[in-house]
Amino acid sequence: MEREELKAIIKKIVTDKLNVAETEIPIGVSNRHIHLTEKDYKQLFPDEPIQVKKWLKQPGEFAAEQTLTVVSDKGELQRVRILGPLRKFSQVELSKTDARMLGMKIPIRVSGDIEGTPGIKLVSKYGEVCLPKGAIIAKRHIHLPESVANEYGVKQGEEVSVLVGSEIRSVVLNHCTIRINNQFIPEMHIDTDEANAADIAGDSFAKIIKS
Structure with a gap:
């Protein structure tokens, strides 16, 4: 089995196990x-x-x-x-x-x-x-309109884990609260301590890992 083929299989297994959402959510640092x-x-x-x-x-x-x-x-x-x-x-x-x-x-x-x-x-x-x-x-949280929340399969007040950060310093943030309102634009809010821990700067994105 070729190395690249093996890497693709491992990546699929990990992604399926964690159920990582395909759509990325912009991160806002508060x-x-x-x-x-x-x-x-x-x-x-x-x-x-x-x-x-x-x-x-x-x-x-x-x-x-x-x-x-x-x-x-x-x-x-x-x-x-x-x-x-x-x-x-x-x-x-x-x-x-x-x-x-x-x-x-x-x-x-x-x-x-x-x-x-x-x-x-x-x-x-x-x-x-x-x-x-x-x-x-x-508390770290994610703003979502109802249509996007339905696409992700998440509900108001639900807590999820989220993958954030740079390639060399990515982290998983647990207990992230979902907040749903049709006036919202999709955006995850974290504070400066959390952003620094994950080396987040500029335009960054998060991926929901459903628990």
Whole structure:
């Protein structure tokens, strides 16, 4: 048996075993950022409308011109960007490295699941807001419209494993949550710690490995 033929057979066996999806999903690397309610935003930026700096891939979402300083008892992070549009809850999404810099124990949560999370202070040049809760490390997740989710055979809230990374530093990320909405564009969101671990930079893609 020729070497190339043997390699093709082995590749097929591995692919069939892992059930790797054929379609690749773009990866979006999320740096630390903040979501705010209209009330909190107005307290931090009175008479200053939120301004678009850069539109993001998900429809209607953008990085704002406005930034804040995130303050804990043991440290601070400056120029943390606000993401728009304004939401029904205020939330600060950080990495594990950020949490260590702030001297905080921050849980890994799906966005919006902020009950029981630690509070944190947000400071602008106009004032400050002390959030009673809302500091999280965002759980890795994949945005999919329903048609693509059906093609992949995955459901809302399901956790899958995902193959990501460069050829010399690829990794499998487990417990990646599927989020389905027909307004979504297919995209996987990971934080900067996860991206660095897998040597992800520029245009990168992920493949779902169904568990």
